Amino acid sequence: MPFTRLDEKHKRSIRKLISPDRFSDGESHCNLHARDQSFHPPCPPDAVVWPKTAEEVSQILAYANTHGIPIVGWGSGSSLEGNPIPVCGGVILDFSEMNQILDIREADFQVVVQPGLVYQDLNHALRHTGLFFPPDPGARATIGGMIANNASGTRTVYYGSTKDYVLRLKVVMANGDIVEIGGRSAKSSSGYNLNQLFIGSEGTLGIIVEATLRLTGTPEDFSAVIATFPSVESAGKAVFEIRRSGLSPAALELLGPECIELFNIQADLGLTVSPTLFIEFHGASKAYMAEMIDICRMICEENGSEQFEAGLGRQERDRLFEARHDLGEMIVRNHPGCAILVMDVAVPPSAYPEMIGFARREIAKSGLTGYVFSHAGDGNLHLNIAGETGNTDHWQVIDAMVLRIVNNALSLGGTATGEHGVGIGKRKFMEAEHGRSLELMKRIKNLFDPKGILNPGKIFPEDP
Amino acid sequence: MPFTRLDEKHKRSIRKLISPDRFSDGESHCNLHARDQSFHPPCPPDAVVWPKTAEEVSQILAYANTHGIPIVGWGSGSSLEGNPIPVCGGVILDFSEMNQILDIREADFQVVVQPGLVYQDLNHALRHTGLFFPPDPGARATIGGMIANNASGTRTVYYGSTKDYVLRLKVVMANGDIVEIGGRSAKSSSGYNLNQLFIGSEGTLGIIVEATLRLTGTPEDFSAVIATFPSVESAGKAVFEIRRSGLSPAALELLGPECIELFNIQADLGLTVSPTLFIEFHGASKAYMAEMIDICRMICEENGSEQFEAGLGRQERDRLFEARHDLGEMIVRNHPGCAILVMDVAVPPSAYPEMIGFARREIAKSGLTGYVFSHAGDGNLHLNIAGETGNTDHWQVIDAMVLRIVNNALSLGGTATGEHGVGIGKRKFMEAEHGRSLELMKRIKNLFDPKGILNPGKIFPEDP
Numbered sequence: 001m002p003f004t005r006l007d008e009k010h011k012r013s014i015r016k017l018i019s020p021d022r023f024s025d026g027e028s029h030c031n032l033h034a035r036d037q038s039f040h041p042p043c044p045p046d047a048v049v050w051p052k053t054a055e056e057v058s059q060i061l062a063y064a065n066t067h068g069i070p071i072v073g074w075g076s077g078s079s080l081e082g083n084p085i086p087v088c089g090g091v092i093l094d095f096s097e098m099n100q101i102l103d104i105r106e107a108d109f110q111v112v113v114q115p116g117l118v119y120q121d122l123n124h125a126l127r128h129t130g131l132f133f134p135p136d137p138g139a140r141a142t143i144g145g146m147i148a149n150n151a152s153g154t155r156t157v158y159y160g161s162t163k164d165y166v167l168r169l170k171v172v173m174a175n176g177d178i179v180e181i182g183g184r185s186a187k188s189s190s191g192y193n194l195n196q197l198f199i200g201s202e203g204t205l206g207i208i209v210e211a212t213l214r215l216t217g218t219p220e221d222f223s224a225v226i227a228t229f230p231s232v233e234s235a236g237k238a239v240f241e242i243r244r245s246g247l248s249p250a251a252l253e254l255l256g257p258e259c260i261e262l263f264n265i266q267a268d269l270g271l272t273v274s275p276t277l278f279i280e281f282h283g284a285s286k287a288y289m290a291e292m293i294d295i296c297r298m299i300c301e302e303n304g305s306e307q308f309e310a311g312l313g314r315q316e317r318d319r320l321f322e323a324r325h326d327l328g329e330m331i332v333r334n335h336p337g338c339a340i341l342v343m344d345v346a347v348p349p350s351a352y353p354e355m356i357g358f359a360r361r362e363i364a365k366s367g368l369t370g371y372v373f374s375h376a377g378d379g380n381l382h383l384n385i386a387g388e389t390g391n392t393d394h395w396q397v398i399d400a401m402v403l404r405i406v407n408n409a410l411s412l413g414g415t416a417t418g419e420h421g422v423g424i425g426k427r428k429f430m431e432a433e434h435g436r437s438l439e440l441m442k443r444i445k446n447l448f449d450p451k452g453i454l455n456p457g458k459i460f461p462e463d464p
Numbered sequence: 465m466p467f468t469r470l471d472e473k474h475k476r477s478i479r480k481l482i483s484p485d486r487f488s489d490g491e492s493h494c495n496l497h498a499r500d501q502s503f504h505p506p507c508p509p510d511a512v513v514w515p516k517t518a519e520e521v522s523q524i525l526a527y528a529n530t531h532g533i534p535i536v537g538w539g540s541g542s543s544l545e546g547n548p549i550p551v552c553g554g555v556i557l558d559f560s561e562m563n564q565i566l567d568i569r570e571a572d573f574q575v576v577v578q579p580g581l582v583y584q585d586l587n588h589a590l591r592h593t594g595l596f597f598p599p600d601p602g603a604r605a606t607i608g609g610m611i612a613n614n615a616s617g618t619r620t621v622y623y624g625s626t627k628d629y630v631l632r633l634k635v636v637m638a639n640g641d642i643v644e645i646g647g648r649s650a651k652s653s654s655g656y657n658l659n660q661l662f663i664g665s666e667g668t669l670g671i672i673v674e675a676t677l678r679l680t681g682t683p684e685d686f687s688a689v690i691a692t693f694p695s696v697e698s699a700g701k702a703v704f705e706i707r708r709s710g711l712s713p714a715a716l717e718l719l720g721p722e723c724i725e726l727f728n729i730q731a732d733l734g735l736t737v738s739p740t741l742f743i744e745f746h747g748a749s750k751a752y753m754a755e756m757i758d759i760c761r762m763i764c765e766e767n768g769s770e771q772f773e774a775g776l777g778r779q780e781r782d783r784l785f786e787a788r789h790d791l792g793e794m795i796v797r798n799h800p801g802c803a804i805l806v807m808d809v810a811v812p813p814s815a816y817p818e819m820i821g822f823a824r825r826e827i828a829k830s831g832l833t834g835y836v837f838s839h840a841g842d843g844n845l846h847l848n849i850a851g852e853t854g855n856t857d858h859w860q861v862i863d864a865m866v867l868r869i870v871n872n873a874l875s876l877g878g879t880a881t882g883e884h885g886v887g888i889g890k891r892k893f894m895e896a897e898h899g900r901s902l903e904l905m906k907r908i909k910n911l912f913d914p915k916g917i918l919n920p921g922k923i924f925p926e927d928p
Contacts (some may be wrong), residue, residue: 047503105817107708107814118530130710150653161651164628179900185810186842188627188879189614190662190897191923194907196660200653244571246594288752303483346649350571415652422654433654437803438911441656447911448904458590 003456004086006046014049014091017059022097024048033074033084033092035327037139039339040082040424045072045092054170054178054209061207062176064091064453071174072455073203075145076118078137080328080342081423083202087457093207096142101125102210108217110167110184115144115208131215134159137419138325145214149421154265154324156252157377158282159216161419163199170210171198174449184212187233193281197444202421203455204449219282222250223289226316227300228274232256232360232372235275238303239376242279243349245299247292251280252377253319254356259327259373264328267323272307277376280322285304308353319377324373328384331371335386337352341398343383345409346418358408359383362401368394380418381409407432422459430461467920468532470510478513478555483521486514486561489685490495494604497538497556501603501792503803504546504888508584509536516561518634518642520771526640527919528555535638536919537667539609542601544792544806545887547613547666551921557671559608565589573679574648579608579672595679599625608672610896613885614664614893618788621753621841622746623680625883635662635672638913648676650865659706661908666885667919669912683703683746684926686714687753688781692738692765692771696824696836698711699739700817702767703840703892706743707813709763711756715744715785715888716841718820723791723837730794730914736771742784784849788837792848794834800848805862807847809873816843825848832858842875844882845873853921871896903911 004010022032025047035042046069051057064071070090077084087094093227095116096231103112106129113122118140122131130359133379145151148168152161168182181194198205229235234409237255253264255276279296291295293310300308312320313393331340347355356372359381363370366385374381385403387394406416406429410449414415416429428440442460445452468474479487488494489511510694517523534554539547549554555886565575569592573640577586587596599610600617605833609615611633611772616625632646641830645658662669683822694700699718706716719727719740727733747753757774764772776784788792792795796804811819820836823845828833830849838845847869870893880886880893894902906924909916 184877413648
């Protein structure tokens with residue numbers, strides 16, 4: 001490993017760059033930053049710092065770059081592919097003390113924030129403006145983490161991903177340079193789109209210390225639907241037909257019967273245990289939404305829907321979507337003594353029913369418990385599989401299954417990760433997915449971070 | 465100038481790489497590729513080639529890179545900032561023989577096309593599918609040119625720019641390498657977003673030889689509105705309020721009275737000569753659109769609107785938008801013996817009324833004829849100013865005015881180019897707009913094109 005571990009001299013130096021109470025090499029702090037929400041094995045950093053300004057981040061990076069010390073940005077540790085696990089040691093930059101809203105520019109539909117701000121807190125602060133920041137990965141993710149992973153969620157099918165809401169970034173480069181990129185106008189054709197290079201780069205090209213985000217109007221009204229189906233495949237077919245019809249649902253989620261069962265047990269939802277679609281429409285008009293729901297009902301019925309319950313009130317809808325957001329946690333609670341492998345592939349719309357069928361057959365063959373749920377409207381499939389911790393048989397089966405499922409997604413023209421990022425777990429698929437363009441990514445990485453100190457061991461397959 | 469001019473030996477070599485009937489160094493061919501639709505002075509290339517395959521493009525680039533010969537891609541020459549003018553000579557790659565639709569993947573809402581395809585021809589071919597490619601720069605632009613410039617137009621306020629519709633690109637790099645980037649799933653968080661680096665790079669990072677585009681459903685219905693106002697400023701205020709209200713018009717165009725006068729003379733539209741908004745709504749329901757138009761009417765009236773004509777039929781709406789698309793040409797025809805400077809700045813929404821007022825005062829002060837029109841919903845202002853060809857007084861006044869108007873846009877947090885690209889004319893503003901991040905752009909340019917053969921003299925201020 002070519003990286004420098006933090007000895008006492010380095011620790012003293014870094015402590016001097018930041019207030020001593022915002023530096024820790026204590027075991028408990030390091031262990032709290034050793035793992036994210038994924039099944040990937042933990043690895044503690046050598047130290048954790050809590051910067052308060054871009055300048056502090058700049059000084060730490062300049063020092064780390066000089067001495068070859070790994071630097072990993074940390075939001076809330078809610079990622080699902082080991083993205084911020086400091087696998088090569090070094091220093092974690094925890095942004096929880098840079099969590100302020102710096103400016104709400106209501107008249108521009110924009111907000112300027114620090115990276116440690118949690119997106120739910122942003123939307124709470126915006127609630128009186130009639131504006132909101134739509135991407136919703138579910139967990140209490142920070143804006144910095146969401147940008148680094150191009151996070152998305154249940155509303156992405158209508159509102160887009162994090163990448164669609166970033167106008168301007170302040171980034172600290174590996175050598176400590178502070179650079180501002182992008183602008184504040186709604187559109188621009190001026191030069192290269194650097195924002196999009198940093199978005200989704202998982203902290204490997206620079207550290208985001210400030211972001212100007214585009215906001216959008218809170219919908220006047222919404223309407224939620226639950227539809228059940230005789231099979232996951234028929235529900236998948238309905239998803240495809242809904243998309244093809246030109247309807248624009250604001251959420252289009254597919255849940256396997258095993259997920260519904262969990263909802264009933266753990267959230268007391270009292271739903272029919274069947275493959276189910278959660279659908280939501282946002283709009284300015286009740287008449288319009290009623291029309292959309294009629295078309296939606298027709299399509300669902302044509303695809304064998306057994307129950308179609310429309311017009312849910314806000315309270316019931318909120319309970320449904322809360323349960324949906326908590327599903328990952330529910331699965332963990334349902335399997336004590338197990339680790340949960342979280343899959344995340346996406347395929348083109350027409351391949352979605354085929355993909356979901358393939359994944360279910362794989363689970364059935366494995367004899368393990370798996371949960372199929374997905375941002376179906378985006379062709380984005382999640383699959384959580386429980387394996388006993390330390391049971392090597394289980395994990396061999398799971399590893400082989402992951403390989404087959406991801407390769408199936410790639411062969412259908414899809415991606416190894418729809419929204420969780422490459423992190424540690426998807427590195428091995430990068431060459432198959434990207435071919436020669438992976439070389440271009442590497443060259444950009446080497447250009448921006450020649451010593452490779454920024455989040456080493458992620459994205460690129462040959463990294464340590 | 466460090467570039468190699470094409471001598472007879474080079475011409476023989478390049479002719480051998482391509483069928484001889486698809487190579488020309490004849491004066492008329494070269495002159496046809498010496499200028500775009502802008503006021504920038506023409507400059508002929510040394511030769512023009514018409515490639516038919518990615519492999520031919522690859523071979524030409526490999527040769528040009530070895531010998532330091534400039535290469536400029538050419539779509540239809542409809543750009544407005546000198547973007548494809550071969551200011552350093554070299555070879556033009558004219559893509560008019562690579563203009564095929566390779567695959568319509570209707571079930572995926574995708575299409576695979578060659579770069580020389582004109583977007584109107586694409587939409588014509590798609591007309592029976594219920595799908596279309598929304599960006600509409602107006603002129604008969606090619607998909608390759610639209611991607612290279614991140615083109616947008618009247619519908620961008622609702623549907624987005626070209627960058628929002630590109631899923632996958634096949635690109636030939638400066639050294640001849642053929643690389644495929646991006647994928648076919650609706651979303652992905654796998655690695656760096658290379659697509660967005662090439663989109664809007666104006667042919668300076670690589671040559672696009674194939675694109676997979678996302679399509680969207682043709683709206684069920686539409687409704688157009690014309691509203692007149694006592695002043696351009698009050699119309700600008702209405703634009704801002706319409707955006708703020710959460711209405712989602714599919715077009716929101718502001719036209720100065722001078723443009724309306726031209727429409728009446730040249731297109732016989734019989735409109736009231738006043739500052740005017742063209743507004744269009746797309747939707748699946750007449751009831752919904754009627755509701756939106758009611759809100760829109762209220763906002764316009766609150767801002768002093770004198771006439772508000774809603775519910776125009778398709779024929780009248782098509783005539784309006786055709787006239788709007790032809791406006792640039794109408795202005796040219798109205799000023800024989802003049803060159804037309806075309807301005808294109810964009811500012812954040814709240815700054816739009818101020819920006820438009822500033823621009824109009826500048827025109828008034830200059831004593832010249834100017835036309836204000838804009839994709840107002842995006843804060844994107846166009847300003848065409850007629851100056852007599854060869855009248856140095858006129859052009860001194862115009863140059864100084866451009867400087868003040870662009871600097872005003874930048875000081876309001878805007879951009880020097882909303883949609884026309886940097887080309888030749890906006891290079892001098894790059895440093896003011898981008899600051900230190902311009903250095904990052906240069907480093908990427910040097911990484912991908914170390915000899916600088918790809919469209920030299922564009923984007924970067926210090927280029928030849």
